[in-house]
Amino acid sequence: MFEGIYKFGKHLFTLNLSPGFRVYGEKLVKKGRKEYRQWNPYRSKLCAAILKGIKEIGIKPSDKVLYLGAASGTTASHVSDIVGKNGYVFCLDIAPRVVRDLVMVCEKRENMFPLLADANKVEEYENLIPQCDVIYQDIAAPNQVEILLKNSRFLKKGGYVLLAVKARSIDVTKKPKDIFKEVERELEEHLSIIDRKRLEPFEKDHMFYVMRF
Numbered sequence: 001m002f003e004g005i006y007k008f009g010k011h012l013f014t015l016n017l018s019p020g021f022r023v024y025g026e027k028l029v030k031k032g033r034k035e036y037r038q039w040n041p042y043r044s045k046l047c048a049a050i051l052k053g054i055k056e057i058g059i060k061p062s063d064k065v066l067y068l069g070a071a072s073g074t075t076a077s078h079v080s081d082i083v084g085k086n087g088y089v090f091c092l093d094i095a096p097r098v099v100r101d102l103v104m105v106c107e108k109r110e111n112m113f114p115l116l117a118d119a120n121k122v123e124e125y126e127n128l129i130p131q132c133d134v135i136y137q138d139i140a141a142p143n144q145v146e147i148l149l150k151n152s153r154f155l156k157k158g159g160y161v162l163l164a165v166k167a168r169s170i171d172v173t174k175k176p177k178d179i180f181k182e183v184e185r186e187l188e189e190h191l192s193i194i195d196r197k198r199l200e201p202f203e204k205d206h207m208f209y210v211m212r213f
């Protein structure tokens, strides 16, 4: 298993950085003095990709992560557990309604920072984000690759990119497998794909990519 992620029985867990607090109603499990949060693969594409056997995730303790499309912080909170006290997760989302909930999650976690912004408008937040070890992007938009490339300025040399692609948000009329081929052609002009996994049965018509520039 990856550093900072634990498997007890069939389920994945992360060590709760904010003991006693749940983020999305997840189960808390105590083992000795430590408290772990159960990670739900139906609510988190990163968890689904790990259970589907993705071979690298690129995120490790003490990393700085730029998270694009953090929503109310479900997956971002597990990333916050993984990077731990010495890491940072910069959580960006465009929707004020979810950012309100995200702010409450960030208040309980010193390594998580909320940002209400459009990931297309990098100039508006470029002074707030440092160079990061990982960019995690889960934005269901037709121009996902363009958004990723714009934000690549925040990635350290050799950093990792984790990208969740929802076929139907790119084109509902085409078959998902053809959409993924097109997306991959575009990605491979700039990045090397380390691994990819379809996320069924946890998410329909989604592909999860781990890449490096």
Ligand SMILES: C[S@@+](CC[C@H](N)C(=O)[O-])C[C@H]1O[C@@H](n2cnc3c(N)ncnc32)[C@H](O)[C@@H]1O
Binding pocket: 043, 044, 045, 068, 069, 070, 071, 072, 073, 074, 075, 076, 092, 093, 094, 095, 098, 117, 118, 119, 120, 138, 139, 140, 141
């Ligand atoms: C599928 S949800 C993310 C779920 C989240 N990653 C998780 O696992 O907990 C996609 C999010 O992308 C956000 N989004 C869509 N377009 C965006 C943009 N241009 N900039 C920033 N966020 C955007 C939406 O508001 C939504 O919250």
